[in-house]
Amino acid sequence: MISLSNLVKTYHGNGSGDSKSHGAGVVAVDDISIEIKSGELFTLLGPSGCGKTTTLRMLAGLTTPDSGVIAVHDMVLFDGAHKIDVPPHRRGLGMVFQSYAIWPHMTVAKNVAFPLTRRSRHVGHMKKAEIDARVREVLGLVQLDGLENRPATDLSGGQQQRLALARALATQPQVLLLDEPLSNLDAKLRELMRFELKRIQRGLGITTVYVTHDQTEALGMSNRIAVMNAGRVEQIGHPRDIYERPESHFVADFIGVSNFIQGTVKERVGDGRWLILSPHGDLIADSSARVAAGDDVTISVRPEHIGMVAVERHGDPARNVLFGSVTTRAFQGDSVQHQVQVGDLTVRVQCHPSDAVNTGSAVELRLPEQWCSIIPGFGSARTVGA
Amino acid sequence: MTKLHEDAASTEDPVVPVPARSPSPRWLVATTGFIARHALAVTVGGLLLFLIGGPLLFLLRMSTSTPGSRPSSPTGFTLQNYEQVLTSPATWEASRNTAVYAIGVTIVSISLAALAAWLVERTDLPYRNAAWVIMLAPLAIPKMLSSMAYILLLSPRAGLLNVGIRDVLDVVGIHLTEGPFNIYSMWGMIYVEGLRGATALFLMIVGAFRLMDPALEEASIMSGAGRLGTLRHVTLPLMTPVLVGAVIYGFVGNLQDFDTPLFLGLPAGIFVLPTLIYFTAYSSPTPNWGTASAYANLFLVGMVVLSTVYYRVVIRKSNRFATVSGKGFRPARLKLGRWRKWAVAGFGGFAFLVMGLPLLTLIWTSLLPVYEPPSFEALGKLTLDNYMHFTTANAFAAFRNSVGLSVVAAITTIGFAFVVSWAVIRVKVRGRAVMDSMAFVPNVIPSVALGLAFVVFFLSPGARWLGLYGSLGVLVIAFTVHYLAYASRITNGALLQMNTELDEAGWVSGVGKIRTLFGVTLPVLFSTFVAAAIWVFAMTFKNLSLPLLLSTPGTRTISMEIYSLWTVNGQRETASALGVTMVAILVVTAYLARRVVAKGFTAD
Numbered sequence: 009m010i011s012l013s014n015l016v017k018t019y020h021g022n023g024s025g026d027s028k029s030h031g032a033g034v035v036a037v038d039d040i041s042i043e044i045k046s047g048e049l050f051t052l053l054g055p056s057g058c059g060k061t062t063t064l065r066m067l068a069g070l071t072t073p074d075s076g077v078i079a080v081h082d083m084v085l086f087d088g089a090h091k092i093d094v095p096p097h098r099r100g101l102g103m104v105f106q107s108y109a110i111w112p113h114m115t116v117a118k119n120v121a122f123p124l125t126r127r128s129r130h131v132g133h134m135k136k137a138e139i140d141a142r143v144r145e146v147l148g149l150v151q152l153d154g155l156e157n158r159p160a161t162d163l164s165g166g167q168q169q170r171l172a173l174a175r176a177l178a179t180q181p182q183v184l185l186l187d188e189p190l191s192n193l194d195a196k197l198r199e200l201m202r203f204e205l206k207r208i209q210r211g212l213g214i215t216t217v218y219v220t221h222d223q224t225e226a227l228g229m230s231n232r233i234a235v236m237n238a239g240r241v242e243q244i245g246h247p248r249d250i251y252e253r254p255e256s257h258f259v260a261d262f263i264g265v266s267n268f269i270q271g272t273v274k275e276r277v278g279d280g281r282w283l284i285l286s287p288h289g290d291l292i293a294d295s296s297a298r299v300a301a302g303d304d305v306t307i308s309v310r311p312e313h314i315g316m317v318a319v320e321r322h323g324d325p326a327r328n329v330l331f332g333s334v335t336t337r338a339f340q341g342d343s344v345q346h347q348v349q350v351g352d353l354t355v356r357v358q359c360h361p362s363d364a365v366n367t368g369s370a371v372e373l374r375l376p377e378q379w380c381s382i383i384p385g386f387g388s389a390r391t392v393g394a
Numbered sequence: 395m396t397k398l399h400e401d402a403a404s405t406e407d408p409v410v411p412v413p414a415r416s417p418s419p420r421w422l423v424a425t426t427g428f429i430a431r432h433a434l435a436v437t438v439g440g441l442l443l444f445l446i447g448g449p450l451l452f453l454l455r456m457s458t459s460t461p462g463s464r465p466s467s468p469t470g471f472t473l474q475n476y477e478q479v480l481t482s483p484a485t486w487e488a489s490r491n492t493a494v495y496a497i498g499v500t501i502v503s504i505s506l507a508a509l510a511a512w513l514v515e516r517t518d519l520p521y522r523n524a525a526w527v528i529m530l531a532p533l534a535i536p537k538m539l540s541s542m543a544y545i546l547l548l549s550p551r552a553g554l555l556n557v558g559i560r561d562v563l564d565v566v567g568i569h570l571t572e573g574p575f576n577i578y579s580m581w582g583m584i585y586v587e588g589l590r591g592a593t594a595l596f597l598m599i600v601g602a603f604r605l606m607d608p609a610l611e612e613a614s615i616m617s618g619a620g621r622l623g624t625l626r627h628v629t630l631p632l633m634t635p636v637l638v639g640a641v642i643y644g645f646v647g648n649l650q651d652f653d654t655p656l657f658l659g660l661p662a663g664i665f666v667l668p669t670l671i672y673f674t675a676y677s678s679p680t681p682n683w684g685t686a687s688a689y690a691n692l693f694l695v696g697m698v699v700l701s702t703v704y705y706r707v708v709i710r711k712s713n714r715f716a717t718v719s720g721k722g723f724r725p726a727r728l729k730l731g732r733w734r735k736w737a738v739a740g741f742g743g744f745a746f747l748v749m750g751l752p753l754l755t756l757i758w759t760s761l762l763p764v765y766e767p768p769s770f771e772a773l774g775k776l777t778l779d780n781y782m783h784f785t786t787a788n789a790f791a792a793f794r795n796s797v798g799l800s801v802v803a804a805i806t807t808i809g810f811a812f813v814v815s816w817a818v819i820r821v822k823v824r825g826r827a828v829m830d831s832m833a834f835v836p837n838v839i840p841s842v843a844l845g846l847a848f849v850v851f852f853l854s855p856g857a858r859w860l861g862l863y864g865s866l867g868v869l870v871i872a873f874t875v876h877y878l879a880y881a882s883r884i885t886n887g888a889l890l891q892m893n894t895e896l897d898e899a900g901w902v903s904g905v906g907k908i909r910t911l912f913g914v915t916l917p918v919l920f921s922t923f924v925a926a927a928i929w930v931f932a933m934t935f936k937n938l939s940l941p942l943l944l945s946t947p948g949t950r951t952i953s954m955e956i957y958s959l960w961t962v963n964g965q966r967e968t969a970s971a972l973g974v975t976m977v978a979i980l981v982v983t984a985y986l987a988r989r990v991v992a993k994g995f996t997a998d
Contacts, residue, residue: 070612072729095731096615103616109609113631122627123617175617185616
C-alpha cells in the first residue's frame with residue numbers, strides 16, 4: 009500500500025541556501041526500500057541518526073529525497089527520475105510531530121478544525137455544521153471531548169499529544185505518520201498512551217508509520233518493524249521474529265539483551281539447524297539465513313532463554329551445554345540477572361527470583377537449539393553487559 | 395613578652411597572612427567607601443540631570459516666555475505661545491500630516507520587513523546571505539541621500555525618470571509638461587521612507603522568526619494548508635506580539651522623522667511637526683523661539699504618552715504565544731517551489747529601489763557639471779570636478795568636523811553609558827533605578843526637540859557661562875544624550891551577561907576596583923563596546939537634524955554641507971559627490987566593524 013523504493017538522502021555542509029556544498033556530506037538514508045501493507049502499524053526503529061525520521065519526513069513530503077520513488081495506494085508522490093514531487097499539503101497524510109506542534113493561538117476545537125477548513129478548498133467544501141460534528145467526533149475518539157473551547161496551551165502534555173493525534177485524524181487520511189509521539193511523556197503516561205494509540209489504530213484500521221527509538225514501544229505496538237542503522241534497513245519482520253530471530257549483530261544487540269558466541273559452521277544437522285564449533289563447546293543453532301560449512305558466525309542467545317542449574321561439571325559437555333561459575337548477580341524485581349563466566353566469555357543469564365543461583369556457584373548452562381540464532385560474521389567482539 | 399607571643403604563634407595554625415602594610419583605620423575605610431560610592435552616584439546622577447533635565451527645563455521656560463524673546467534673556471511668563479500653537483491651523487494640519495505619514499510609512503515598512511524576515515528565516519530562499527546584506531545595506535546610506543536621489547529621479551519637471559516617461563508618452567501621443575510622478579508629495583515621502591524603514595524593523599523581528607519552532611508550520615502544511623495559508627493562519631498570528639512591538643516602535647520613530655519630510659515635504663509646503671518646529675525656530679526674519687519651544691513641548695508630551703503605551707503593551711504581552719522550542723531537528727524550511735524566482739526577484743527589486751537606483755543616480759549626477767538625463771553626449775561631459783570640491787576649505791573642514799565629531803561622540807557615548815551601567819549594575823549605587831530611567835529618557839525625545847532644547851539651554855543664562863554654544867562640544871553633548879538610551883541598553887546587556895565572578899576574582903586577589911575595571915572588565919567587554927561605538931559613529935555621521943539645529947558656520951558637518959549645497963546654493967552635483975563619499979566612508983566603516991566584531995567573538 010505504501011511503497012518506498014531506493015530512497016537516498018544526503019545532507020551537505022552548511023544550510024545557507026547557497027548551491028555550493030562542501031565535502032561529502034552525511035548520508036542520512038542510504039538506498040532503502042520498504043513495502044507497507046494496508047492497515048498495518050509499521051514501525052521504523054533505530055538509534056538516533058539512523059535515518060528513520062528522515063525517511064518519515066520524505067514520505068510526508070517535508071524533506072525531498074535525492075532519488076527514489078514514493079507511492080501510496082498506487083499514487084506516485086515522488087519520483088526522482090521523472091521529476092514528480094507532490095507538495096506535502098497535497099499528499100493527504102496525517103502527521104503527529106514529536107513536539108506535538110499544537111498551535112498556541114487557537115483553541116482545541118480550532119486546532120482540530122484547521123485541516124478541515126484548509127483542505128476543503130481542494131476536496132470540496134464542508135459546511136460549518138459538518139466540520140463541528142467531525143471535530144466533536146474525533147475529539148471523542150481521543151477522549152478530549154468537553155475541552156473544545158479551551159485554549160490549546162492550557163492542556164497538559166498528554167492532552168496535547170492526544171490533540172495532535174485528533175488533528176492528524178480529522179480529515180480521515182489514508183496514512184497516519186507518527187514521529188516519536190510518546191518521547192516527551194513521563195513513563196507511566198507513555199505506557200498508557202501506547203495502549204491507547206494501538207487501540208485507536210486497530211479500531212480505525214488506518215495504515216500507520218511509526219518512528220521511535222524505544223524498542224518496548226515498537227515491540228508492543230507494531231504489526232511489523234523495520235530496524236534501521238546508519239541509513240540502512242537491517243531487518244524487517246514481525247516483533248517476535250525481530251526479537252527471537254535477529255538476522256544481524258546490530259539487531260541482536262539493539263533489541264533487548266543478547267549474548268554472543270563466536271564459532272565456525274561445521275555442518276548442517278537438520279531443517280534449518282546447523283552445528284557450530286566454538287571454543288566454548290559445540291552448539292546446534294537455528295538459522296533461516298543461508299550459511300555454509302566453514303563460515304564464521306556468531307550465535308546470539310537471549311539471557312532469559314538460557315536454563316541454569318547449579319551443578320558441578322561432570323564429564324564432557326554435551327551439545328548446547330556450557331559450564332561456568334556465577335560471578336555477579338543483580339535482583340531486578342521480576343527477575344535476577346546473573347553474569348556467568350564461561351572460560352573467557354561472560355554470559356548473561358536471566359531467571360525467575362526463585363531459581364536464582366548464588367554467586368560463586370558452579371553452574372551448567374543449557375542453550376536450547378531453537379533459541380540460538382545464527383548471525384553471519386563475527387560482528388563486534390563485545391559482549392552485552394560488559 | 396615577646397617569647398610568650400612567639401610560643402603562642404608556634405602553636406597556632408602555621409598559615410597566617412602577613413599584611414603588606416599596616417591596615418588603615420576602619421573609620422577611614424568606611425568614609426572613603428561611602429564617599430566613593432556616593433560620589434559615583436552623585437557625579438553620574440548630576441551629569442544626567444544637568445544634560446537632560448536642564449535642556450528640558452529651559453525648553454519649558456522658553457515656551458512660556460513672551461513671544462519674540464531670545465534664549466539668552468527669556469522674559470515674562472505667559473501662555474501666549476501655547477495659545478498660538480493650539481489655535482493655529484498650521485498646527486493641526488501638520489499634526490494630521492504627521493499621523494498620515496507615520497501610519498503610511500509604518501505599514502509599508504512592516505509589510506516589507508515581515509515578508510523579508512519570513513522568506514529569509516522560514517523558507518528555502520536561495521542566496522540567503524545576499525538577502526541579509528540587502529536588508530542591512532541601507533544603513534550605509536544617510537536618509538537625506540535617498541531623498542536627494544529620488545528628487546533627481548522624480549521631481550516633476552526635471553526628474554530623470556519623469557523625463558524618460560514623458561519621452562515615451564510623447565511617442566504614443568500624450569504630451570505632458572510635467573510629471574507624471576511628483577516626489578514632492580505625501581506619497582513620495584511615504585514611498586522613500588517606507589522602503590528605508592524596512593531595515594530597522596527587519597532587524598527587530600528576524601530573530602523571533604528564526605527561533606520559531608518549525609514543527610508549528612510543518613503541522614499546518616501536513617494539515618493541508620499551502621505556503622500562503624500557513625503564513626496567514628499560523629506564522630503571522632504567532633508572530634503577532636513581536637510584530638506589534640516592532641510596529642509601535644516604528645510608528646513612534648516615524649512620528650519624529652525629520653530628514654525625509656525636510657527634503658520632500660517642505661518644498662511642497664507639506665509640514666510635519668518636526669519640520670514645523672524647525673521652520674518656526676529658524677525661519678527668517680525673526681526666529682520665533684517661544685512658539686517653537688511650545689511646539690516642541692507639546693510634541694514631547696505626545697511622544698512620552700505614546701512611548702509609555704509602547705512599553706506597557708510590549709511588556710505586558712506575556713509568553714502566551716510561546717513558540718520557541720528547545721528541541722531542534724534541523725531548522726526545516728518551507729519549500730517555495732515556483733515562488734522561488736519571485737522571492738529572489740523581490741529582493742533584487744528591493745535592493746534596486748533602495749540602493750541601486752539612488753546610488754547610481756547620485757554617482758551619475760556627481761560626475762556631471764550640470765545634471766541631465768543619461769545620453770551619449772552626456773557621457774562626454776563626465777568629470778571628476780565635483781569631487782575636487784573637497785579641496786575647498788569649507789568641504790574639507792566639514793569633513794574633518796564630521797569624522798572628528800563622530801569619533802569623539804562615539805567614545806563619549808559609550809563611555810558615559812558604560813559608567814552609568816557600571817554604577818547601576820555593578821556598584822549598585824543608591825537611586826540606580828532612577829538613574830537607569832534617566833539614561834533612557836532621551837529615547838522618547840524627538841531629535842528636533844532635543845536639538846532645540848540644547849540651543850535654548852546653552853544660550854540661556856543657566857549655561858551660557860560654559861561657552862559651549864557654537865562649538866563642536868555642544869554637538870558632542872547633544873549626540874551623547876541622543877544616543878545614550880541606545881548605548882546604555884547595550885552596556886547594560888553586556889554587563890548583565892558578564893559573569894560577576896570575573897570582577898570578583900580581581901577584587902579578591904587584592905586588585906582595587908578601578909584597576910579591575912580597566913584590567914578585567916573592559917578587556918572582556920571590549921569587542922561588544924567597539925561594535926556599539928562603531929554603530930554610534932555611523933549614526934552620528936549620518937545625522938542631519940542635530941547639526942542643522944546646533945551647528946554654526948564654523949562648526950559645519952558634512953551633512954550640513956551637503957544640505958546647504960543642495961538647498962541654499964542649488965549645487966546638486968557637488969552635493970551628490972559629497973554624498974557618494976559619505977556612503978563610501980560608511981561602507982568602509984561597516985567592513986571594519988565586521989572585522990572587529992568577528993575577531994572579538996569566537997565561532998558562534
